[in-house]
Amino acid sequence: MNITNTIVRLAAPYPAVAFDVFDTLIKRDVAKPTDVFLLQGTDFARARVCAEQAARAQNTGEITLPQIYAQPGMEKFDPAEECAWENKVVVPYTPVQEAVRLLRAQGKRVYYISDMYLPPEQIAAMLDRCGYPPFDGGFVSSAYGVQKRSGALFRRFLRETGFKCGDVLFVGDSWRADVTGAALAGIRSWHLPTEPPPETAFPDSAVQAFTANHEAFVSGWGDRLGFTLLGALEVAFCQWIHARREEHPEAGLFFLARDMYLTREIYHRMYPQEETKYLEVSRRSLCPCLLAQNEKELVAAALPRQRLTGQQIADYCGASCPEAYRQKTYMLKTKEGQEALPALLDALQPPREATLALAYLRQSGLRAGDILVDIGSGGTTQFLLQKLLGVSLYGLQLSGDARLRERFSEEETSVFLSLQGADACLYWVGQPMLERMISQDVGATVGYRQLGQTVCVCQQPQNREKRIDELQRGALRFAEEWQNSALSGMRISAVAAIMPFLRMVRCPRKSQVAFLGRIQVEDGGTYTLADPKKLRHYIFHPVEMKRDLAESRWKIGFLQKLLPGPLPYGRLYLGMKKQKER
Known part of the structure; x- marks a missing residue:
């Protein structure tokens, strides 16, 4: 109306x-x-x-x-x-x-x-x-x-x-x-028709009211989506980071590229007096150095847990691959794939610039006890950096899975989001999308080069995505309006912060799938979030549908776009995941 x-x-x-x-x-x-x-x-x-x-x-x-x-x-x-x-x-x-x-x-x-x-x-x-x-x-x-x-x-x-x-x-x-x-x-x-009041209690209900009220002042569909999905999450995460940093006042604060780009931008607006650094490292940029040091287990930990060819693994490590291994396939999620990997790594030749990663890390000023802010999951980047430098660091992760506690004690890392059950499942469904939304819209850091006395970062070419700019602009707008509001001194809980995103992942509107579905994400390769072909195409090409659904990184959105209607795709997906887990 x-x-x-x-x-x-x-x-x-x-x-x-x-x-x-x-x-x-x-x-x-x-x-x-x-x-x-x-x-x-x-x-x-x-x-x-x-x-x-x-x-x-x-x-x-x-x-x-x-x-x-x-x-x-x-x-x-x-x-x-x-x-x-x-x-x-x-x-x-x-x-x-x-x-x-x-x-x-x-x-x-x-x-x-x-x-x-x-x-x-x-x-x-x-x-x-x-x-x-x-x-x-x-x-x-x-x-x-x-x-x-x-x-x-x-x-x-x-x-x-x-x-x-x-x-x-x-x-x-x-x-x-x-x-x-x-x-x-x-x-x-x-x-006058009105929305029902939030079901949550104060202060979480105030976050919902604030978001609904101020969204109306934001122009542009993408900006409004970023305002509602990312704004409260980023502000709450920054509040949490700030509180953790106050417990370690002598530590340097490093935001890991590319994933923590938007978080650092919002942190600067909220706490302009604090000094932070942007550490441009990735698992991929560290692999050549690990390969040169013959750290096979660390290289295996750094590789995406996907189905990759020998050539793809070599490219990931910046190495040349012998002909015999180029087309061989490695299922790195399986035990068999992991056991076959060392033979390939022995055959790879690391690039001459492999050790420049260590020079870059020394140049960055990263030292023992410093804080690393990352999107998290298994904390792999922190794990690799600690092994390479031989120091202990303190990780602040947006999220974390079971691997995090296998690698780190509670004194070495803290996690902002503690999700259980269906919420945890939905988060991991949407995690590739969330990572893309908050990341710097540039290519991945793939290595380093020497320019005079300075070690410079090498990035993979990437076309800018206008929709990412819009989403991030909306999140920045939320942070600015929150800081200027009467609620600015109030802590946003992790639950209130993540729920708008989880609701969208589970039950997206048609307009949300249309806006987000074509965005491409990296997950061991480059994949589209949710962009199916027309249903009539799949009727005659069912194998393509199976492939496209498998490659989609937002399967709920894929099905909703393919078969628009009142079907509870999120509930069906969660049911299938529970059945698989049993």
């Missing part, structure tokens, strides 16, 4: 239009009105809720803010501070704001009517902060002692403005106070 057009169309016969204020003209960046109190602390929130209940018990009509603060237990609190917090958390509801602008341009009289204990001056200040022009009048229950829900405030509005009840359309979000209350006064109303 286009809310703006609907309001303007319905208002056409009426000379005056009146609006509810909260959840209609303006939104709060919290899920419930009482959550504003929690921003001032739990002690205040507890006392404030009790005081309002007591004030309402003592009065039959609407209450005022001074009556609330006159209650026992509120002596040490200042009502001006509550008003200031109310002012900080409000944003305009953009579809309604645009409708107000169009109605004013048509010459209609525009008013607001609100059941609220806050004084009228405070409501006017909040509307002004949200960018509304002066209204023709405002009617707040605290000034009149009567409420909308009884119809009395609407009747007072009619008496003071001189309008007849048939002259006015009222717009509000509450069936009880707005629709029924207006009807009791004979005024026609339109119920």
Whole structure:
């Protein structure tokens, strides 16, 4: 529904239009009105809720803010501070704001009517902060002692403005106070459709409210997707990194390329006073050095756990491959593939520049005890760096699988996301996509070269993907708006941060699959996330469908795009995974 057009169309016969204020003209960046109190602390929130209940018990009509603060237990609190917090958390509801602008341009009289204990001056200040022009009048229950829900405030509005009840359309979000209350006064109303409140409790619900409210200010489909899927996740991850770094103040902070590019960009915006470094290493860039040192087990750990030919493995190590091994296939996920690998590695000839990786690491200043930030899983990059340098490092991983604890103690690495069951399964379904979304949009680091006294990075050529720029721009926008909001001092939990992404992975919208599906990711090769051919093609070429589905790195999205409809692809996929695990 286009809310703006609907309001303007319905208002056409009426000379005056009146609006509810909260959840209609303006939104709060919290899920419930009482959550504003929690921003001032739990002690205040507890006392404030009790005081309002007591004030309402003592009065039959609407209450005022001074009556609330006159209650026992509120002596040490200042009502001006509550008003200031109310002012900080409000944003305009953009579809309604645009409708107000169009109605004013048509010459209609525009008013607001609100059941609220806050004084009228405070409501006017909040509307002004949200960018509304002066209204023709405002009617707040605290000034009149009567409420909308009884119809009395609407009747007072009619008496003071001189309008007849048939002259006015009222717009509000509450069936009880707005629709029924207006009807009791004979005024026609339109119920503004609203989203159900978040099921989670504060503060996670505040993150959801903030995201929903501010998404409306972001232009561009890709930007909005990045805002909603990546913004809270990156801010929460950076908050967590900052807290861990405070426990190791002497350690250098290294963000590993390419995966941690966006994280570092957001970290700089949140903590501009802190020095960080960008370490351009990859498992692939370290393989030539490992091969030259005859570290076969480490090379095996660095290789993608995929089906690769001898030539592909040689290319990954920057080495030349003898003819006899080029077409031989190695299933590196299997025990047989791992056992066959040493013979190939013995036959490979490492490049002359193999040891430049060590020179680059010395040049970077990486030393014992420094912090490495990575997307994680098995912590392979940290594992290889520690072996190459012979030092212990401290890893901060976005996520981790069972290999992480096989390699590191809790003193050597910490993990931000601790997911279990279906959530963990969905995360690994979407991990290649997430990695691509937050990575620097350049080719992989494949090696190093000497340029004078400096060791420079060699990157694989790669075409830039416009959609990645849009997604990252949206995430950066979230971080900036969060830092400038009343919620900036609040920690975002890992659960609240990752849930929007997991929901999208499990039940993507058609538009989301269309936008993300063609993005290519690297996973031992280059694969498309979810870009099937037409169904009629697969009817005549079923083998191609099996191959394309196997190569897709977002199989839920692949099936949803291939067979659009109400089928629960995410649930079916999870069911198959559980059956396989059993």
